[in-house]
Amino acid sequence: MHIVTFTRSTPDTTAKVEVNGKGEVTWGDAATVVNPWDEYSLEEAIVQAKNVGGKATVIAIGTEMHNEALKHSLAMGLDAAVRVWSDGLDVTDSLHWATAAAAAVNKVGDVGLVIFGKESVDTGTDQHIYQTARKLGWTMLSYVAKILELDAANKTIKVEKVLEGGKQVLTAKLPAVISVMKGINEPRYPSFIGIRKASKAEIPVWSLSDLGVTLPAASTQLVGYSNLPVQEVVTEIIDGATPQEKAEKLVEKLLEAKVL
């Protein structure tokens, strides 16, 4: 059984991200890293592939900038990496993305489980995950905090899933798509040898025609990016002789501001 996971390169979490005069999103000379949520899905793919004695492949959909994330994944220990790209693919449209992703999973072949990180920080979305499952026609298990059992022979999976109201333990049939939460594992750091090997790796690119996919018109349109409105915050430092005095003054201020 083969396991597939998806990743992408996103600006370093400490980077200052801004929209420039041309309306493009920029992050200065900050590096890109793997989408922070994907650290957990990459680790889980390595662990689960080992458990079932299969291979783990990582896929990114997008331009060359995503090779960085794929190389990091290979350095962590993923068995193979593929990038999917063709001009005209609108990665901000989740149905476009999911249609390409599902076709790529089918091309890998013999896939029993697809693992995603909880969401992508660049687009700030997770709908592409659920739509990939739907395009594949597979069971979707989201917000997985723990894989309790993955049985390749009987083709079943048992997971603990987080909902607003509590935790569900669910069983489902494979093949399935899951999205995993932070805390499901401790992601490993790439080894020195891993990094050296990954730096030399040639990453194949699959085009939409390689995947035999014709995309429908995008169902959503990106109108544009903008910077956050400047928040004019005047900070008032509350003084007082004792913590009690400061606290009482603060309570008065909060009552005036009508937030209590």
Added chain:
Amino acid sequence: MSRVIVFVENFDGHVNPTSWEALGLGSTLAQQWGVPVTAVVFGKNATALAEDAAQYGADHVVVCEDETLATYRLEPYAALLAKLVSEHAPKLVLGVGTNIGRELFATAAADVGGGIITEASEVSVDGDTLTATRPAFSGKVLMKMSVSAPNAFLLIRARAFKPNSKDASRKAEVTTVSPVMAEADISTKVESFTPETSKVNLSDAGIIVSAGRGIANNPATPPAGVADATIWKAQHGFETVVQPLADVLGAAVGASRAAVDAGYISYDHQVGQTGKSVNPDLYIAAGISGAIQHQAGMRNSKVIVAINKDGDAPIFKMARYGIVGDLYEVLPALTEALKKKLGK
């Protein structure tokens, strides 16, 4: 007839109150379009909840209380929602971006080929085109997306839109429908369910009290035999100074990534880039320096209060009010002052 469909989220017979915010926006947009609002409620107690939906603005309510929908599962819920959407070709399907809402809407949208926009905090309508503003790059910038009717799917952020005030005289026509999937065709089985223990949910909290690394500077002495004194001090601090303040305020307890990663509190309390994004009226940050990743998750709070020993901490730059001091002195004093003032 064209309409706006609003999904009212119901878990085990309890409605998620942010659903009424979606119904509020739904009735505003429906008015602009001159179409009615249909609320859909699935699961336990759905028929009883239909009355509430009417009072919050629904003109019609579609309910399904079938046993297969008793506890939330994606497959049967999505199949039924997609079927209702195909039958009615609504201008818009509207809900709140909870864990359930996100996967349900994306799945149903894929089934009917509709476009979906999530996390909307502002919405405008021009003819059949709807444009929404939403966060991107961890909330460091905004993006505008547009989607066209029919079958447009939209999820709003909790607390971004106001519900209608409840009108006890409003009634709606209720229709009961049958599920699409039989139990035998549903791959997912629920083995068990453990309800959430924390009292207030971060995503829809009006007030949040958060603590960071500073919570480890607890003057209390750990009992003998404690494996890790720092972790004990931090956890003890959450229990003895953060939680009591949260209790007085009816607030949810949050934490910085530093506090979560150090093992001081569980991950479901984390606010920030790899935690929850929140927008309360009041956010009290105690012992949190205010790293850019934390700011990404809480900068939409209406009023921010910073409490930190270090007067140069970046958190003060975004705070409306600041107290420079030890959180172990300030938080208990604040709890007492509030008890006095609020008469608790």
